Amino acid sequence: MEKNSAPLGGLSIDLGRVAHTVTKALDYVGVDDKSHGRRVGLVCHRISHYLGWDRQTRHFMLIAGMIHDCGVSSTATHQKLIDEMEWVGADDHCLRGAAFSRSFAPFAPYSTVIRHHHDRWINLPDHLDAQTKEFTNLVFLADRFDVVRAGFLADHQNFEVLRARDQLTGLLAPHVGTLFSPRLFAGLLEAVQKHAFWMELEDEFLDGAIFETLAYWDHWIDLGFDDIIALGEMVSHIVDAKSPFTHYHSLRVADLTHALTGLLNYPPQQRQLLRMAALLHDVGKLRTPDEILEKPGALSESEHDLMLRHPLDSKVVLTALFPNTPIANWAAHHHEKLNGSGYPYGWSGDQIDAETRVLTICDIFQALCQKRPYRPRLPVEEVIKIMSRMQDNGEIDADLFALVLSHRDVLYQIAIREG
Numbered sequence: 001m002e003k004n005s006a007p008l009g010g011l012s013i014d015l016g017r018v019a020h021t022v023t024k025a026l027d028y029v030g031v032d033d034k035s036h037g038r039r040v041g042l043v044c045h046r047i048s049h050y051l052g053w054d055r056q057t058r059h060f061m062l063i064a065g066m067i068h069d070c071g072v073s074s075t076a077t078h079q080k081l082i083d084e085m086e087w088v089g090a091d092d093h094c095l096r097g098a099a100f101s102r103s104f105a106p107f108a109p110y111s112t113v114i115r116h117h118h119d120r121w122i123n124l125p126d127h128l129d130a131q132t133k134e135f136t137n138l139v140f141l142a143d144r145f146d147v148v149r150a151g152f153l154a155d156h157q158n159f160e161v162l163r164a165r166d167q168l169t170g171l172l173a174p175h176v177g178t179l180f181s182p183r184l185f186a187g188l189l190e191a192v193q194k195h196a197f198w199m200e201l202e203d204e205f206l207d208g209a210i211f212e213t214l215a216y217w218d219h220w221i222d223l224g225f226d227d228i229i230a231l232g233e234m235v236s237h238i239v240d241a242k243s244p245f246t247h248y249h250s251l252r253v254a255d256l257t258h259a260l261t262g263l264l265n266y267p268p269q270q271r272q273l274l275r276m277a278a279l280l281h282d283v284g285k286l287r288t289p290d291e292i293l294e295k296p297g298a299l300s301e302s303e304h305d306l307m308l309r310h311p312l313d314s315k316v317v318l319t320a321l322f323p324n325t326p327i328a329n330w331a332a333h334h335h336e337k338l339n340g341s342g343y344p345y346g347w348s349g350d351q352i353d354a355e356t357r358v359l360t361i362c363d364i365f366q367a368l369c370q371k372r373p374y375r376p377r378l379p380v381e382e383v384i385k386i387m388s389r390m391q392d393n394g395e396i397d398a399d400l401f402a403l404v405l406s407h408r409d410v411l412y413q414i415a416i417r418e419g
Helices: 015-030 036-050 055-066 075-083 090-102 105-115 130-153 158-163 165-175 182-191 195-199 203-214 225-240 249-263 268-280 283-287 301-307 310-321 327-332 354-369 380-392 398-406 408-416
Strands: 002-006 010-014 220-223
Touching (some): 010 015, 015 203, 015 283, 015 310, 036 055, 036 203, 055 130, 090 105, 130 158, 130 165, 130 182, 158 195, 165 182, 220 225, 225 249, 249 354, 249 398, 249 408, 268 310, 268 327, 268 354, 283 310, 310 327, 354 380, 354 398, 354 408, 380 398, 380 408, 398 408
Antiparallel strands (some): 002 010, 010 220
16 A cells, blocks of 8 residues: 655555445444445446546545545444434434545545435535535445445345345435435446446455556655644544544543653654554454443453454554554553453563553553543552552553652643643
8 A cells, every 4th residue: 555654754545445444344333344434435436437427536536435434433423323224313323424535635525415415315405516426326226235235134145135136226226316326226227237347346356346447547746744643533433433432532632642652852854653543443343232332331251352353453453554564463462451351462571662661651650540430530649559559469660650659740731631
């Protein structure tokens, strides 16, 4: 995905692959990785081909379709969206998704489509031009088509869809002219006649079809460092929106990391890279069910075991977004402890580098300072008391904790800041 790694000056990225990676992270919200966003993107592309749209427009629709649900961080919302043809609460995630996409300039052109992708065809706002109305309605049609397909496959084998074309499109047909544009639906009817259309939507072939399609257009763009930070912040907002109890967590951990590395006189490049890792360290929690993140009591053994996977889920996403940088490793290791009691690797001592130690101590400090479902926000004295015990147990870096202790009041104000 990366041509040149230059964290201070910028980065060259393939926007299509970035969209794919963000979408794959969002697919975690379905818990069992339903690949919904990626399928919607590919369906949009295939239908637009039969509509006679040019290649640039087809690729626009591929990316728009892939990232259309960037406002969905909640497993409960995800379930509603796959259970019902229309859901009264759908507009909330459209608003969030539009705001998230606008915050990262390369995704901003897709924000209007994202904003209205659950609007009925007959109710699309008058201020939208004819082309934009078709773009946004195509995403809605592809989205609902994928929901119908997934419902069928809950009780059938993949190959059985080939003889159920009319049955599945028939479930959408009554909504043509109200929910969906007749012209777009005609494009769907033409697309579904091809065997490859259905087979490419299977997980075995899906990513290959997307990457092959992406290869037909140059999606490389140059990002300045501000854009790179904006990408990180957009993804961190998506993660933090998953639960009110993790709201702003990633941003505040990033702020603490930046403050602490300043006190440590880290060079600018290291501070910037580590701040990015802090912003995105919990992206793997998109896969953690809401009821676990928001549970007011102790986790069961199985719930605890499920939580243990989020660092490696984070590593997969961040390796794809920022290859050839240490960002993914720092994020993946932030639950390791110096005495070997952490996870997922159980590393200890010198196996844990200095940057990971900084991220770890900032994550712990902010989590203790923040309101959680099982306790209120802790005062700074209680935070220090808990972390002192962790230092005595050999879990965290003693020198870093001494630095936190000497600047605890300033760091506490950073940790509890909202907005």
